[in-house]
Amino acid sequence: MAKQTALYAKHLEANGKIVDFGGWDMPIHYGSQIQEHNAVREQAGMFDVSHMTIVDVRGPDATAYLQKLLANDVAKLKETGKALYSGMLNHEGGVIDDLIVYKMDGWYRTVVNCSTREKDLEWMARLSKGFEISLTERPELAMVAVQGPQAIERVKQVKPEAAGLIDSLIVFQGKGKGEWFYARTGYTGEDGLEIMVPEADVAEFWQQLLDAGVAPAGLGARDTLRLEAGMNLYGNDMDETISPLQAGMGWTIAWEPAERDFIGRAALEAEKAERAANPQQAMKQVGLVLEERGVMRSHQKVVVEGIGEGEITSGTFSPSLEYSIAMARVPVGTADKCLVEMRGKLVPARVVKLPFVRNGKQQF
């Protein structure tokens, strides 16, 4: 039996087409993925992301523990509520998962992926040896992402008591109000909030947002939005065999201070030296644009003439641009053109810098 979130009945009510996603029954769309995508780019849409795993890290060694566990450095978080995106690496420098960590009042809250929950919890517990910390999963918290240019206004409209708190949030910051937690984060490239809500309250909150004109959006739209925003999807764009350096996550590695010995550091330093010594062997992440007909898909081969080969890690039809876009891992020497092997044919594609779309506008 797949697990269901506290919003499952609301998804059925809204005619959600339910699919299995990492052991959860989740809506892939509620009729049209493209309309849901456009609602988020143009107005406001909401996603049930209650399947994601929230783990609170408390204790006197919480900071030191996370400085060991994560490639990014939680010491960068000065203000309470500020969030950091990071990879959690293995000793070989591969990505076990990507996550967000919020600095709370003397403790931290992390949000990890649902498909990786078990191995993440096991790894986090294993690495906690020698640190005085506690790890507490928060399955009783549901989570709703409200995203789009009107998202924040709509949430303030249905939660007037939180309006002041919401107005005080800077980008990538979250604050709690009772058991509720409002964060100005997301996975769409639009402004908006991710809100953690006690399970018992979430169906009413969802209905209030519906009544305020926020469109329910499924996992399908979530994928096209994040791809346009150039955001990685764990398992597609990186995994335990891919280092952050090959997955466009170099910016998430905090190399300084040099004495901070995070898991994977030695492997990453060796890889960095190897990339400098043999750049023709190294791989990087780029965006691809196909301006003719057809849709690029993950695992299609990329051929860069005179340079080498790569692979598409995520590909789709972009509803905002109305042609196909993809993220790909290609040789570092790749310039502005490549060929993609699609259905037995090599089709020319343009190589661009990510992201494709931010705040409703084309970026490349």
Added chain:
Amino acid sequence: MSNIPAELKYVTSHEWIRLEADGTVTIGITDFAQAQLGDVVFVELPEVGAEVEAEQDIAVVESVKAASDIYAPLAGKIIAVNDALVDAPEMANEDPYGKAWFFKMEVANADDLNNLLDAEAYAAACE
């Protein structure tokens, strides 16, 4: 539940076939197929005049989610294709049995029509 009109014939690869008065057939994809695919964004159709075998892949429909081949349900010759569908592929979602027909064929062997499924048998195949 998906819509399966009683007056049409079907194949298990989710194409519908309408027998026209002049003996030709019109072919499209079923409501079940479009629902499985989700938003259709591109359609590639065969050449008019092409001689095709039964079960040959002769067209492609791409949704946001996946690419899917369209098969000739019968052997014969392509006599018309729906260019309007190429320009407005979303019709495949909106009107799969009407405006979103894919192509028309002259059937090589009229006996082959007996091998097609009726609505009831197709509904069972979708279970």
